[in-house]
Amino acid sequence: MIQYLREIYKFRELLISWTIRELRLRYKQSMLGGLWAILQPLTLMVLFVIIFSVFVRVPTEGIPYPIFAYSALLPWTYFATAITFSVTSLVTNMNLVTKIYFPREILPFASIGAALVDFAIASIVLVGLMLFYRIPFHITLLWLPVLIVTETVFIAGVALFAAILNAFYRDVRFLIPLAIQAWMYATPIIYPLSSVPDWLRPFYLLNPMAGLIDAFRRVIIQGLNPDPVAFGLSASIAIILLVAGYAYFKRAERILPDVI
């Protein structure tokens, strides 16, 4: 593992260049450019506000629905975008993979990096909403770096598996958008974690995104520390997944150019 990290460090410039390339390409010849990074969570938020605070009232523990939804949609969009782009990263660049050597995980990692930049841009809206709803900047905001790192670790684990499996079985590319859609409903985004019945909770929390999203909401809006059990579980699963994903990726990487 340490050896892998050392190699990634050696190729850090490539990781940065490739991330920039991803961003440039994504927004080249699009009029709105980086605004798309904001529009995606914002549109979903508006939809959710109409459906779940006008048509159907979802309990939000007294939090205004727009910021309730956006504080969860922001990290969720990061997850969804990063996974969506990293799944195809190896296959799209196969002309490179079969010709030049470099650590192949650079490709999914750059997709994650680009999604992280989108995440940063979309955060501006969150700050605006916080000011608008006069939500104080709690000291618990200091948790944010920890949460973001944890989420990135989890994303990296999923992305490594998804990208390499997609190289072997193109089915993965179709499976992932479907899975992400279902996954969103299994994560406390439109509803609070507290509305999950107690008997279901142990299973529910096996979804690392559940503990993570809940933690984001707690530290940003409620000024509470992350739930130790829920977040602890998320972080542990994330780390295990990354180690396993990395090991599998590195093993499968050897035969990648021969099968891609």
Place this chain on the structure above:
Amino acid sequence: MSSENQALPTIRVQNLSKLYYLHSHQGSLRDTLSYRLKNWRRKGGATEKKTLWALKDVSFEVNKGEALGILGPNGAGKTTILKLLSRVTFPTSGTIEVNGRLGALLELGAGFHPELTGRENTYLYGSILGMSRQQISQKFDDIVAFSGLERFIDMPVKRYSSGMYVRLGFSVAAHTDPEVLLVDEVLAVGDAEFRQKCIQRIKSLQEQGVSIIFISHNLFQMRAVCDRGIFLNQGQIQAQGTIDEAIAAYEQWLRQGNRILDSKKPYEFISGQGGTDLQLLGIEVCNLDGQPSEVLDYSDGADIRLHYYAQRDFPQVNYVVRIVRSDGLVCAMLRSSSLGLPSCSLQGQGYISIRLNQLQLGDGDYLIEARLRDSEDAVTLAKGSSAAFRVCGPRLAGDRESGVFIPNIAGVSVVNQLQPAADHASTQGGHSIEL
């Protein structure tokens, strides 16, 4: 650097083998499942395994500052060696040691993205090849100057011509300060002037102590660059030695068996309207030094000799020469009357020598068809075709017509070897024109 380090070869390859599974059951889950199921049903029976040893038990070493050329027909395993050395793919068995920083020229510009500008791609490609941003910035001007693309550097490379693509790709790769350079057939493209520049760059890197492995179908380039050579066929080393030895072994192999098309086909020589007055005895393909050659390089010139026997004087004979590829495509046609070449005066026995500057032919087998025609270019007096010869050159892809060229004639002369029994001693040596 300790002296021990210097004694160490830069590249050491031992008993290297690479097995490829030809049966591609990978791709989608459905394919894999049905494949597994098929094999499972056939339980006990031999599982379907189509394999190919791309390389088998290959060993060699390259020392510091040495250039090794790898020769062989297509599919011999040349590129596989480079892919293994550059860690793109992994060996099935055997070991590879590379002591030094590797620069690989495998498919130049593979890392380019069409939407990005030349400048952006230079940075990106440089970092793929392992350079830091700072290093690239330092060398940026040199890279651009070498490529000669100053005016186009801020243009998206999708607007580049393929020649410009290669220029930029080579320029970046050649400035990565490699200690080991792998060059794969990349110099077959681009214009002659830039190609020459590339060869010079490779040679100067070699003089600075860079070890080089070079793959090319251009035997001339091979000789110019390499010290040592390996002739590879079907994944195995057939010959290893100096580059000249390796090339000789390769040419020897090319000459054997049916590898040269139709070599057994009897020459067909017909004397036409002139009865037996004028005969075409044979057609010989020689290199420009006059040595008969069955293998030519695409950049070589050729001397096509039409041997004749004239029972009387033929003061004005026209000729038509066609270079025909093994698939029947006429790659070049030379008609003396329409090219404005003077007709030949033939007496006794001798040959018409037509020297071409550069063959410009792609990789493949060819033969020459020739006709001797009367002074009006209306009647064929004699015709025939040569034995096949092979050209080593770039593989031409795609459309069938590619490969046609306009011959660049260096000169035509008539050499009289035997005077007719009568007189005319003064014409010994014949006449010639130089163009």
